[in-house]
Amino acid sequence: MITKLTPQDASFYQLESSTNPMHIGSLAIVRDPHPDDGSGRPPLDYDRLVALVERRLPLVPRYRRKVREVPLALGPPVWVEDSHFDITYHVRRSALPVPGSDAQLHDLVARLASRPLDHTRPLWEMYLIEGLSGGRRAIFTKTHSSLVDGNTSLEIGHVILDTGPAPREVADDCWIAPREPNDVELLAVRLAELAGRPGEALEAVRHAGAEAVSFAGATGRALERAVRGGAGRTDSPFNARTSRNRRFDMVRTDLDNYREIRKRFDCSINDVVLAVVAGALRIFLQSRGTVLTESAALRAVVPMSVYAESPYGDRLKPVGEVSSFLIDLPVGEPNPVMRLSHIAHATEEHARHRRGVRARTLVHMAGFAPASLHAMSVRAASTFAENAFNLMITNAPGPQQPMYIGGARMLEMYPVSPLLRNQASSIGITSYDGRVFYGLNADRDAMADIGVLSAAVHESMEEMLGACVQ
Template identity: 30%
Template sequence: MERLSGLDASFLYMETRSQLMQIIGLIEVDPSTILGGYSFGRIRDQMRQLVRATPKFRRKLDNSLINIDHPAWVEDDHFDIDRHVHRVAVPAPGGIGEVTELCGHLAGQTLDRAKPLWELWVIEGLSNGRIMIMLRMHHAAVDGVGSAEVLSQLFSLSPEQPDLDADLLHQTAGGSSHAVLAATGAVHYLIRRPIAMARLLPETVAVPFAWLRRARSHEAMPAPFGAPRTRFNGPITPHRSIALTQLSLADIKRVKNRFGVKVNDVVLAITGGALREYLLAHNELPDRPLVAMVPVSVHGADDSGLMVEGTNKVSGMFTQLASDVADPVERIERAAELSRKAKAHHADIDANILRAWAQFAPGTTMSTLMKFYGDRKLALKHPPVFNVTVSNVAGADIPVYFCGARVTAVYPLGPIFHGLGLNITVFSADGELNVGILGCTDQIPDIDFLAHAFDEQLKTLLEVCGD
């Protein structure tokens, strides 16, 4: 039995029918490299073997009415691969539009909480002869870095199926015991939480004062609830739209070297430019710059015993996107400067403060409030916390294979929220920067515009590099 941390459990509590807390990977593969040829049965059988050495795929939620703390993961003793690995054909002609429409529909479906919280769809019928693998996992089970680790367990370095890790084969989440769950929950709730509260309060009280000092010297990242309103910042529905594009990592690094900035600065500048073009095309560009929330991994950070270890180890950094700047050169320079200030400010804040406070998340109350917040469209009643999530996850910079098929692209997709209806995540792997864009169809029906805008923004910056 492994108890969820407060941050892990928060993704369960925040979930509603419209606000789905899922992390998705769209994995495009070339089946021509599969030894013996492709068949869905072969993929399913190999996944059955891989799951034996991937404990996260076999654990499910367990809770009890007498448990006053967060739920726990336990081994699913009745795990059935056929309830998790599915097959579907994309409608003709099988182009990228048909693929993203199908994936958008699947992204709007809930995961069954009575089973391990993941499913894999094998999508056939693509016009280019490839196969798209759609892996959906609940955010309670993985964060961005965790999802990359899961992929590394599913991928291999050659078409041959590797030997399974003997140590992982014997790992288990453990069985269910409601008495133990309730007893340890009481200890956490009645003893550990008050101690953590006493340690957290002084540290937390100091944060806004330090923020104000930085703001006075123009060295602060943007404060929450200060972003301009856009179409992305209203209530969302269960309908999802997806756009994908693939950029050359060598081109990104060429721009990086030309301007003396980081890869993430180039990503932020391109994102700001793409959103600027989209909002300009709709006559909706705010005068003030858009604000992005950039997830920051805190894997390896010392938690000082303030919280349950958990799966999600992430904090958030706010930065402006320079979307108010028309000139691409000025925009990338401005984006790099804004990012530098945000990183310096974020580094001054305890990396675990968000995770520590999440331990106090009240399950039933939080779930009720989130449903009320969405039903009453309260996202329209206050300034946006921020405008868009922009995440950058690093993968392997070498060729990899999934069940014998060469992986040609991995597109990541993160969750969206009421008031925060656009997520842009990039995944660098094997010389490519794969961009996954997920939004609410009712807010951004023409999401493909953004994917094309990413291509155009990089093209513009490369033209500058050639001058």
């Protein structure tokens, strides 16, 4: 089956560069069943992970398809079935020297996140990382942003999770690799389409062979022009030409702390998250010797999948819309309560006029949605011009009960969001099982001190909690 990429899919595919690979990453840390727990469940080894992924592929059929260019650039790229699909190419194995530390895991994830995906194959990879201390393993998944749209296609890390130790049953897969179309056949299909559309045919011929012009590129530029009229960002260390290499760090915090602050100041958990981030950014900038006036701000694009809370604040669930907006984080404000107040007012105003990206599939699927929601958030962020903001923050809620991968309990989950052009850092945030996890992806050269920002998250949280008792 030949299917055209949507304009946004095509823009992600064609605008990728070696220094800005456009894949969404997720890092899950799991613990194998203990031999003495009486469950009799085997550990999550490589063969079991391959078998699990293969059984779940029918839920994400696009993961067996690859992108092909139409000859003579007569149309957008297309999805075709990969006739040589090899699951063992995509699900890989890696290991740390036992006992592997979190710092070693960070370095490995950074290296894996730095490498672009192979565009001659389906655009995803999954790594089982063994050797972590404390009987833990990690699963790092990276999926090209063109692959996940949250509606017809979800992120594969979403579908391999279960709500209990016993993997759920899925329908048997009868997929047989079809013959892949050659260039002549792709061209014939496109010419047949153009035969009934003379206007589109004329436009295609005009631009055929022009490497810098494509249907997707035109769409991307139109989106850029739509937002370029707004106020631009301020200069900051978070905006720099990126290298090929990355740094990664992660932060663990408690969801109850956010709930306590939310209750004390009558705001949303999203507001508290942004206030904690703003405080951490303030501390980070000060550590670099930046002189901050009281009015200083960093502009963030916040394509946030909003938390839907019960009246009692005891439940969190994803909603069916991912909203994208620009917000000025008041990093110059020394008072944490005032920072939170500024952010709460700004998000309330944006809520009245927000534009959303629908994600209907996510609403109706049980299980763990953040990986797919982060992919949707990056798509929403990409609609803003690169000079409109300083950094991207994505925030996606997850279930507040344990989840499992092949019988192994998931302990932690971290997003690894890509760096957009001239963005030296991105911050991904996910809540799960009573914790809030931060994944900080950064350029290796521009953000060598990313660990300072990670530590500053805890310092900012303590400052917010201290304000609650005053």
